[in-house]
């Protein structure tokens with residue numbers, strides 16, 4: 001499969017406002033891909049269209065060779081939303097079990113996956129705590145662990161490291177890179193240019209259109225910029 005995600009002339013309008021404007025995008029299989037762009041530019045909307053949570057008004061959206069929406073994709077995509085969707089009156093362990101039970105796994109497999117995912121986000125020692133007693137960062141980490149639980153071939157993560165401290169952030173990115181090296185495709189949105197720098201390809205979304213794509217190196221060349229922050233500012237129209 002050449003592309004893990006493909007959008008062709010896809011659009012989304014809310015009432016009179018066009019949020020995604022006849023957008024086409026191809027994300028190659030097996031890469032770390034970052035979608036960046038100004039706040040309100042449409043990143044979350046685009047992710048929801050890929051997930052099939054929002055229907056594209058025009059064109060087509062394909063993920064893992066399946067036309068969206070498709071039930072199987074809910075199994076094959078590990079999705080982390082921007083807003084945490086957790087059961088706060090349950091413990092971390094119970095949340096992971098709840099989401100993990102949606103996938104065909106033996107008890108042992110599920111527990112192994114819980115151990116793996118909670119270690120990656122450094123929550124193994126907090127699994128017996130109720131989520132209502134978690135900090136904001138711990139909730140983000142639990143959401144990420146849930147996205148990893150079924151070992152999906154495609155991860156779609158909407159700002160996965162917001163509110164997470166630098167050391168753990170580094171560890172999470174090392175793990176994402178490792179997952180990519182295992183052949184998985186990882187699609188993230190981020191406002192952090194040091195994170196975008198770690199990605200194989202970046203697409204910049206502004207006012208519903210992709211205004212630039214390429215490797216971090218390509219983008220810096222394209223915009224004659226010293227770093228990605230500068231690319232971001234120029235592409236966002238913030239500087240001349």
Ligand SMILES: Nc1ncnc2c1ncn2[C@@H]1O[C@H](COP(=O)(O)OP(=O)(O)OP(=O)(O)O)[C@@H](O)[C@H]1O
Nearest residue numbers: 014015019037038039040041042043044045046082
């Ligand atoms: N359900 C909705 N109804 C109406 N407008 C919406 C809806 N969802 C999003 N929008 C609008 O679409 C635009 C894009 O929002 P979106 O959340 O996709 O941006 P974003 O790039 O993810 O922003 P951020 O970086 O701040 O998370 C915004 O102007 C937002 O107000």
